[in-house]
Amino acid sequence: MAVYFSKSMMAFFPDSMRASYEKNGCWPEDAVLIEEALYRRVALQRPAEYTLVVNPDSGLPDLADSPRPSQAHCWNGAAWEASPAAEADYQRANVERELDRRRAAADAAITPLEDAVELGMATADELAALKAWKRCRVLLTRVPQQAGYPMAVDWPPAP
Structure with missing residues (x-):
């Protein structure tokens, strides 16, 4: 199953729905194809206490093992830091x-x-x-x- 990730929307989009999204003008411009194993790890098998983040080096989805302390914090790839x-x-x-x-x-x-x-x-x-x-x-x-x-x-x- 092919799945895309949008950094701007922090959401996943299955390729099987792409035509429908495009028809309605909703397909994100920044959608990137991600590996199925990554999708399973960060979306389907994510423990409840983990937070979905974007890896600053790859731009791909990743998991943080703690919740975001505030809106002023950004994930640096290893920890939350105040920006x-x-x-x-x-x-x-x-x-x-x-x-x-x-x-x-x-x-x-x-x-x-x-x-x-x-x-x-x-x-x-x-x-x-x-x-x-x-x-x-x-x-x-x-x-x-x-x-x-x-x-x-x-x-x-x-x-």
């Missing part, structure tokens, strides 16, 4: 998710307050809250300009 570039990417993704969450909270708070102002129904407390939330939202848009971003972030407090 500064991967760590920075991981931190940036986390900070961007938190920034999106805080902006959504500010937007949700601002919308009904703006409605009250537009309808001439806003109280003094609502006007003050609107100003505070808008200030917070402006400061959130400036977070990416902070020195040290994304590794160090000084989050503006929510009102």
